Amino acid sequence: MSIIKNKIKAINDKGDKVLSVFLTSGFPNKINFTELALNIFNAGADILEIGIPFSDPIADGSVIQKSSQLALKKGINISLTFDYVQEIRKFSTKPIILMGYANPILAYGIERFAKDSFKSGVNGLIIPDIPVNEQKVFYKNHFNNLDIISLVAPTTPVNRIKMIDGESSGFVYCVSINGITGINSDKEINENYLETIKNTITKNKTLVGFGISSPNDAKKVLPFCDGIIVGSAIIKSLFKEKSPYQKTLNLVRELKNSLFNIN
């Protein structure tokens, strides 16, 4: 069984929910990124998602866009990201997921990417612009050692959610609203949609992301899922401070504290 799924299950079995934290690779500081990642783990993150920067991230709002641009300017690429994962792996066994857009991976070489992911200790992969319909052609058979985490959205009909649950491994990434990452919650998350996720996704664990920035946001979705994903709120906080990033680590602690004893 998948390492990611096992981890989520173990946490859920204790009565807690899972916290997955997103960081842009090499951001905010190329030099101490490994240290930041480990501190994020120590502050309470159960899973780490590392974003491979791309010039044209169409699923991302302005915060993650800016962090990607800065990372690119500093020369962050896929090879360096694998180096980070390898370093983090020396000190932590918690699941690490790479998140990135298709084109840099295509340019790196699909087969090479799959091999190097596994070698460096990556557990799963999220590529938002490779929907399930395109996965077979894109991934071929190179990714047997990695979880391919697929997404569902409020526009996804029930039958398709079932199909995606069947295809996905690790967990299903449930996009909370129709929109991009980091949108302030002027849009209410539709409870019927959360209800549908809860009842329809049976094979996989479910993590809800997009627009979750505080324990208060988390509270609304927790009854319907197995955990949350926080990205833009973390990146936004990192933009505002320097190492040792105490406020950001506090945010991670607060978020994780809100996830204990939920079941």
Add this chain to the structure above:
Amino acid sequence: MNVLNNYNLPDVKGHFGKYGGKFVPETLITPLMELEEYYNKLKTDISFLEELEKLNTEYSGRPTPLTFASNLTKHYNGGKIYLKREDLCHTGAHKINNAIGQILVAKGMGKDRIIAETGAGQHGVAVATVCAKFSLRCSIFMGEEDIKRQMPNVLRMKMLGAEIIEVTSGTKTLKDAANEAIRDWVSNIENTHYIIGSVVGPHPYPMMVRDFQSIIGKETKEQINKLEGKNPDKIIACVGGGSNAIGIFYPFIEDDVELIGVEAAGKGLEFKENCATLTLGKDGIFHGMRSYLLQNEFGQVEEVYSISAGLDYPGVGPEHSYLKDEKIVSYFSVTDEEALKAAKMLSKAEGIIPALESAHAIAYLKYIMPKTKNDEIIIVNLSGRGDKDMETYKNLFV
């Protein structure tokens, strides 16, 4: 609409060979499927086709003429040169053909808000025009840099009642205007239709835009057969995203006609400042499609350049990528300087001021005409007129 005998692309998944597809976030997948389903029903619906034809005739001014370029023909002393006059369409370019088609689709689907990206502003003006005509709210995404470069079109869009959303992310040009339009669409999917301006983006857009633009080739075929009793030997069109080119090529794809696409070589292929995607790009995934893409070794999308804002795009329609690989169409490129010279020459020789984009197609004549015989026929798609480019052209006569 045109139906060909053997060429039947894209396939049901929206692929042209390995190109095309739907490479977008999950939120957009179901709306794209709904759009595809609705459009597939609509394209055989008699009342839709009648309304489209009526608008093309009475509003846009179709059919556009096929003009014999007698002086240009004399100048080269080879085959006969004809110009397909898309510059005479309402709003001044072929872009209106697609805008009219898609506004009917959007209206039929019950959408009350339209968004679009624009570079030079020609597509933006076409969309603002049909939104005014059909009383739909209209937001046009335009890069900060392009707003500065293309003020006359910005003013036209405002006069037509469109909201201009200035894009300050990334390169602040067409590529990022499209990124922002996609982000807006994801966020407002319930009530908004995105009118993509070229044969690019996720399926069904490359197919749908091609279908609406293929009226250019359909008319051309009828006109040249009436005038000359036969098909042309060669057709030349400029390629940015590639909608005017596909539009004129498509009805001739199965015929024995040499099809030539001309890209923008900018300051020259040896420099970074170009946007000759099919000439220099490689297989990539961008703006929802798999296609040739100008990118660096790490798969980051390159900043591109052309003097013509309408060709200034790092990607290209997936069908063009297929047509290139299958050697059905040949693609070449000409520089800024060659395009400027061609614009000046056409203006003086024929009394027609071409858009900078179309001037790239005209510029290619100097390479091909010396090899033609007198009984050959060459058609150039004059995709738009040059009024918008006078700021650039004025340097030619000072």
